[in-house]
Amino acid sequence: MAFSFFGGVHPKENKHYAEERSVQTFPEPDLLVIPMSQHIGAPCKPLVKKNDIVTRGQKIGDNQGLCVPVHASVSGKVKAVEMRPHTNGSTVMSVVIENDHQDTLCPDIKPRTKEEVDALTPAELCDIIREGGVVGMGGAAFPTHVKLSGAIGKADTIIVNAGECEPYITSDDRLCQEMPEIVVSGLLVAMKILGLKEGHIGIEDNKPKAAAALKNAAVGTGVIVDVLPAKYPQGAEKQLIYAVTGREVPSGGLPVAVGCVVINAATCKAIHDAVYLGMPLIERIVTVSGDILLEPKNLMVPIGTSFNELMEACGVSENPYKVLNGGPMMGTAQYDLSVTTIKACNAITFLGHSNNFYVEDSRCLRCGKCIDACPMKLSPVLMYKAMQSGDVDEMKSINIMDCIECGCCAYTCPACVPLVQGFRSAKVLIRNAAAAAKK
Ligand code: SF4
Ligand code: SF4
Incomplete structure (x- = not known):
């Protein structure tokens, strides 16, 4: 059922x-950039260096703790081990491989x-x-x-x-x-x-x-x-x-x-x-x-x-x-x-x-549509207000951390209020406050 x-x-x-x-x-690219950070947990440490020869499927990074290794997706030569742009918006340590197009499999x-x-x-x-x-x-x-x-x-x-x-x-x-x-x-x-x-x-x-x-x-x-x-x-x-x-x-x-x-x-x-x-x-x-x-x-x-x-x-x-x-x-x-x-x-x-759909200076119309749309039964309109106030205790009390960032509220909002971006910022504020309290 x-x-x-x-x-x-x-x-x-x-x-x-x-x-x-x-x-x-x-078709395999000539050059691949393989980030050492592809999972939640400790980033991998590179196990190869510039000019090393690698085979397809060879482990090229690993670490202790909450971590899984990363592997070479092609065979070839390591051109660089350096910081490169990542889809998360930052730069991370990456292994750059020049593909030899031989597809030599790791033994x-x-x-x-x-x-x-x-x-x-x-x-x-x-x-x-x-x-x-x-x-x-x-x-x-x-x-x-x-x-x-x-x-x-x-x-x-x-x-x-x-x-x-x-x-x-x-x-x-x-x-x-x-x-x-x-x-x-x-x-x-x-x-x-x-x-x-x-x-x-x-x-x-x-x-x-x-x-x-x-x-x-x-x-x-x-x-x-x-x-x-x-x-x-x-x-x-x-x-x-x-x-x-x-x-x-x-x-x-x-x-x-x-x-x-x-x-x-x-x-x-x-x-x-x-x-x-x-x-x-x-x-x-x-x-x-x-x-x-x-x-x-x-x-x-x-x-x-x-x-x-x-x-x-x-x-x-x-x-x-x-x-x-x-x-x-x-x-x-x-x-x-x-x-x-x-x-x-x-x-x-x-x-x-x-x-x-960007609207400069969007204003909430208090229609409540975002509340009806939220699958986590949260109150996005109030969460956004708390985020704007910068009051971390208020943000926590209305469960911003439960937000799954699904975007239903933003999708349904007639005023195009940038709700999800606001919640992402609020979570950063909450995490920073928790980290500061530990010090
Ligand atoms: S993004 Fe967050 S607040 Fe908005 S609908 Fe999804 S869970 Fe609810
Ligand atoms: S859907 Fe948009 S306009 Fe309506 S209450 Fe929520 S934030 Fe305000």
């Missing part, structure tokens, strides 16, 4: 640009048979997933081995997020249509780690081909495909848990507090590849779409490919007004297209000037 979460919106889906485009392998990469995988313990599987550099690929980039190992004995339900509710983005849709057995296989590995006989895949009813393919692949496996009514943000973790189980994650809590674990469909493929193929996470499907693209595409892209090259591969009909890492609701605007794809980059959206 599917539950309908509170609030949400129905933005124009714009999936038609790319949804019928099969996944194509992007450590060895596939495993089904029997070998069946013989592995949950701890061994988690180690393999860590060494494969697997993170949440829906955007959060939290290390998957930590999420799974931390939920052993606590979670009774695992849900694969194949919701993909953001407009324009079709990478998970194509993955589920074209590689459903691999998605199910990765989920079965995660179920084994958690000791579960049953698993769920949540997908919206606007992706009937993907849902049918997954159902077919899931026959006899214990995997249930839950087809949910399309509503944004169905793919948000807490909303998906409610939609599938009816359980509400408490304010400030994690899914495991209600016995749930959520992993993304692309993460399932990365788990499968790491465990069965011995192949670390070095490439992913990226939807390159938008209303000004001449040829939108779903591309299998090596990690470290520049946004510029992807834009050139698809062509644009005008200079973009906005380029987003992600989709128009939650994506982050990019000002330097030399930034490169990372593990959590599922889409790049190129929007034209007709998407300019």
Whole structure:
């Protein structure tokens, strides 16, 4: 049974640009810039130096603590280890590889048979997933081995997020249509780690081909495909848990507090590849779409490919007004297209000037529409007021930290108040105040 979460919106889906485009392998670029920071946690320290020769899949960065390694996505020569622009707006240490186009595979990469995988313990599987550099690929980039190992004995339900509710983005849709057995296989590995006989895949009813393919692949496996009514943000973790189980994650809590674990469909493929193929996470499907693209595409892209090259591969009909890492609701605007794809980059959206909704000195009309739209049952209008006042205690008291930055409030606001930007600033203020209080 599917539950309908509170609030949400129905933005124009714009999936038609790319949804019928099969996944194509992007020709490997001559130069790749691989950031050492692609996950939540400690950034990797480079394990290679300038002029080193690297092979495809070789580990080139790692660190202690909350961390997963990064790997070379092509074979070639290290041209530099230096600070480079990152999609998060900062510059981070990166390994720049000159591609030799030889595709020389790292000798450590060895596939495993089904029997070998069946013989592995949950701890061994988690180690393999860590060494494969697997993170949440829906955007959060939290290390998957930590999420799974931390939920052993606590979670009774695992849900694969194949919701993909953001407009324009079709990478998970194509993955589920074209590689459903691999998605199910990765989920079965995660179920084994958690000791579960049953698993769920949540997908919206606007992706009937993907849902049918997954159902077919899931026959006899214990995997249930839950087809949910399309509503944004169905793919948000807490909303998906409610939609599938009816359980509400408490304010400030994690899914495991209600016995749930959520992993993304692309993460399932990365788990499968790491465990069965011995192949670390070095490439992913990226939807390159938008209303000004001449040829939108779903591309299998090596990690470290520049946004510029992807834009050139698809062509644009005008200079973009906005380029987003992600989709128009939650994506982050990019000002330097030399930034490169990372593990959590599922889409790049190129929007034209007709998407300019900026209003100088926007004023709240007190219509309350943002309150009705908020899936977290927050009061965006009051949160914005608290942010403007700079009163950190007030911001905390109205639960700004619970905001998932889904953009429903901003989408529905007739006055175009920049609500989400305000909440992002407010969170920085709250975190800075907490850090200052610790000193
Ligand atoms: S961005 Fe935050 S406040 Fe706005 S609707 Fe989403 S969760 Fe609610
Ligand atoms: S939707 Fe916009 S105008 Fe209406 S109450 Fe919220 S912030 Fe104010």
